Amino acid sequence: MTVRKSGKDKEIAKLKRELDKANYDLAKKKEELKSTRSELRSLKSEKNKKKERTIRLTEEQSRLLSELLGDTSITNS
Structure with a gap:
């Protein structure tokens, strides 16, 4: 039998996905910054x-x- 998710559970799942995406984007930006510093x-x-x-x-x-x-005089200095 399938259990239906409540509204709160759906909202929690949605927020977790958004957080995961934000963390992924942050990690990607940190890696870009690291390579930019190395190039610099x-x-x-x-x-x-x-x-x-x-x-x-x-x-x-x-x-x-x-x-x-x-x-x-220049070569002796």
């Missing part, structure tokens, strides 16, 4: 590496230019 860290790291290369390059260019011009 990678981009920052890449930017810092390029910046370091640029600084090294400009220091090397400055040293070479000083040597070409015969200015030893």
Whole structure:
């Protein structure tokens, strides 16, 4: 024999489904945020590496230019 659900039981079941969906959506958003943070860290790291290369390059260019011009005060510092 089948037992009919009362109005309260139906409402509880409906609210549980809504809660499950909200929890699922929240977990999905957290995962997206986690991957976005990871991408951001990678981009920052890449930017810092390029910046370091640029600084090294400009220091090397400055040293070479000083040597070409015969200015030893810059290369000795």
